[in-house]
Amino acid sequence: MHEPGQEEKTYVLNFGPQHPSTHGVLRVELQMEGEFITKAAPDIGYGHRGHEHMAENRNYQQFLPNMGRVDYLHALAYNQGYCMAVEKLTGLEVPERAEFIRVITAELNRIASHLLWVGAYLLDLGAFTPFLYCFDDRENILDLLDRVTGSRLTYCYYRFGGVPKDIDDEFMAGCRAFITRLRGRFKDYDDLVTKNIIFIKRTRDIGVISKEQCVRYGLTGPMVRGSGIPYDIRKSEPYSVYPRFDFEIPIGERGDIMDRYLVRIREMAQSLRIIEQALDKLPDGPIMAEKVPKRIKPAAGEVYQAVETARGEFGCYIVSEGDIKPYRIKLRVPSFGNLSILPEIAVDTLVADLVAILGSIDVVVPEIDR
Amino acid sequence: MVTYFKEILTGFYSLLAGMAVTIKYFVKPIVTVQYPRQKLSMSPAYRGHTEFVLDLETGTHRCIACEMCARICPSQLITVEGVKIDPKKKVPRKYVIEYQYCSLCGLCVESCPTKALKFSEEYRLAGFSREDCVVDLLARLQAQQQRAGLAVTPRPEARREEGEAKPEGEVKG
Numbered sequence: 001m002h003e004p005g006q007e008e009k010t011y012v013l014n015f016g017p018q019h020p021s022t023h024g025v026l027r028v029e030l031q032m033e034g035e036f037i038t039k040a041a042p043d044i045g046y047g048h049r050g051h052e053h054m055a056e057n058r059n060y061q062q063f064l065p066n067m068g069r070v071d072y073l074h075a076l077a078y079n080q081g082y083c084m085a086v087e088k089l090t091g092l093e094v095p096e097r098a099e100f101i102r103v104i105t106a107e108l109n110r111i112a113s114h115l116l117w118v119g120a121y122l123l124d125l126g127a128f129t130p131f132l133y134c135f136d137d138r139e140n141i142l143d144l145l146d147r148v149t150g151s152r153l154t155y156c157y158y159r160f161g162g163v164p165k166d167i168d169d170e171f172m173a174g175c176r177a178f179i180t181r182l183r184g185r186f187k188d189y190d191d192l193v194t195k196n197i198i199f200i201k202r203t204r205d206i207g208v209i210s211k212e213q214c215v216r217y218g219l220t221g222p223m224v225r226g227s228g229i230p231y232d233i234r235k236s237e238p239y240s241v242y243p244r245f246d247f248e249i250p251i252g253e254r255g256d257i258m259d260r261y262l263v264r265i266r267e268m269a270q271s272l273r274i275i276e277q278a279l280d281k282l283p284d285g286p287i288m289a290e291k292v293p294k295r296i297k298p299a300a301g302e303v304y305q306a307v308e309t310a311r312g313e314f315g316c317y318i319v320s321e322g323d324i325k326p327y328r329i330k331l332r333v334p335s336f337g338n339l340s341i342l343p344e345i346a347v348d349t350l351v352a353d354l355v356a357i358l359g360s361i362d363v364v365v366p367e368i369d370r
Numbered sequence: 371m372v373t374y375f376k377e378i379l380t381g382f383y384s385l386l387a388g389m390a391v392t393i394k395y396f397v398k399p400i401v402t403v404q405y406p407r408q409k410l411s412m413s414p415a416y417r418g419h420t421e422f423v424l425d426l427e428t429g430t431h432r433c434i435a436c437e438m439c440a441r442i443c444p445s446q447l448i449t450v451e452g453v454k455i456d457p458k459k460k461v462p463r464k465y466v467i468e469y470q471y472c473s474l475c476g477l478c479v480e481s482c483p484t485k486a487l488k489f490s491e492e493y494r495l496a497g498f499s500r501e502d503c504v505v506d507l508l509a510r511l512q513a514q515q516q517r518a519g520l521a522v523t524p525r526p527e528a529r530r531e532e533g534e535a536k537p538e539g540e541v542k543g
Contacts, residue, residue, distance in 0.1 A: 060443035065475035197381030
């Protein structure tokens with residue numbers, strides 16, 4: 001409380017841009033009254049690289065490696081979204097086997113992204129041990145993806161009309177071994193994290209987002225599902241071969257951090273189910289469409305393709321003027337929408353809770369800045 | 371009051387359960403590798419910088435200096451200078467990649483009509499200057515041939531054409 005005669009003052013605290021809990025270069029300007037936040041204003045753009053402008057200066061193939069660098073944690077979904085948009089624009093048919101390979105690798109990548117989130121988020125909350133276990137599991141996925149894509153983080157694997165490299169038996173055996181392994185690990189995560197009293201106290205009923213707020217801010221991904229809205233592009237606007245698989249959309253009830261955490265954990269189990277089914281149903285055949293032109297030169301027109309990434313809806317909007325270069329590419333990224341709710345839910349919370357809330361949004365800052 | 375003590379007890383139990391997981395993994399085999407002393411083998415698809423495929427039939431590379439790779443490269447980091455050794459055959463006089471700009475997409479390898487390129491397994495690529503990352507593929511091939519005991523492909527001389535002087539250090543398009 002204020003001493004009599006003392007002026008009431010607010011204190012401005014800069015959170016970031018060089019703060020480990022912001023997961024990148026995000027700056028949040030906080031107005032504090034004592035320990036409580038009265039206003040939080042995210043300041044973005046420190047990592048702006050101009051991906052959308054780069055797209056206008058290079059042809060369609062040359063933009064492929066950029067897609068691995070917008071959201072580096074779920075890069076394959078970005079690869080998929082962009083490739084599907086261009087395929088839609090040019091009318092290329094992707095062979096079935098290639099679609100299955102895309103689904104398997106993209107889901108593996110989704111699990112890797114969620115595992116990294118669990119690890120890094122618990123690190124924000126002060127738990128170091130789960131981080132090591134998550135990264136141990138994630139390492140298995142990286143090794144698997146390394147075998148087919150050739151890289152461990154910034155993937156550039158899908159091509160227009162298919163994939164350039166087929167998966168082999170060793171990869172499939174590795175996938176199955178990983179599915180059994182991760183299913184056994186969920187119990188450990190449960191004991192170590194989900195039931196942990198410190199974790200529960202820090203996440204239950206903190207950062208609550210109502211359904212109405214979700215719709216108003218256009219949130220997507222685990223954020224909206226944590227609040228109880230079963231919105232997933234894989235189900236609501238099915239793409240690729242997802243309609244052929246049997247999987248559920250996990251949703252939360254209260255919309256707090258705990259629910260978002262649980263949604264992500266359950267999503268990993270669902271991704272494992274998708275991978276298992278895809279491995280069982282994997283058809284034989286070519287992995288690349290026939291007659292893929294060397295130079296992609298689509299007719300004038302525009303196209304929008306949305307895919308579900310680990311963070312929510314990624315949309316790729318391409319305008320073509322019939323040239324070898326796109327006229328404009330707009331990337332709709334989920335983290336930007338998800339971050340926009342922070343000023344509203346951060347009010348009247350403690351700084352320590354802000355770290356918990358910001359982490360639960362699962363922002364990837366290069367994706368916001370892009 | 372009862373709930374208060376119950377919460378303390380369940381909370382304490384949850385911490386013990388977590389500790390049990392830690393202890394379980396404590397006695398399991400170590401998963402980490404002591405890097406400089408132990409090394410993992412690279413995966414077969416590993417993408418290092420590109421290098422020429424040493425064709426064992428001809429004992430040399432297959433490059434025809436068509437510059438397809440240089441044209442498709444998103445970062446425009448490949449410099450190819452071809453020279454005609456006879457009216458039908460063109461070979462590279464210079465094939466240099468500036469690896470520091472490479473985003474490892476693999477488009478050059480896929481676009482090559484003669485499959486002359488592949489990824490090397492080099493992974494210790496840190497250097498002190500930008501020039502340390504510049505790889506001369508012809509020199510690399512020559513070293514490879516020497517190691518394999520094959521005849522070393524000589525670097526073809528640039529043919530001087532009268533009345534046309536090309537400036538050195540040409541800006542690539």
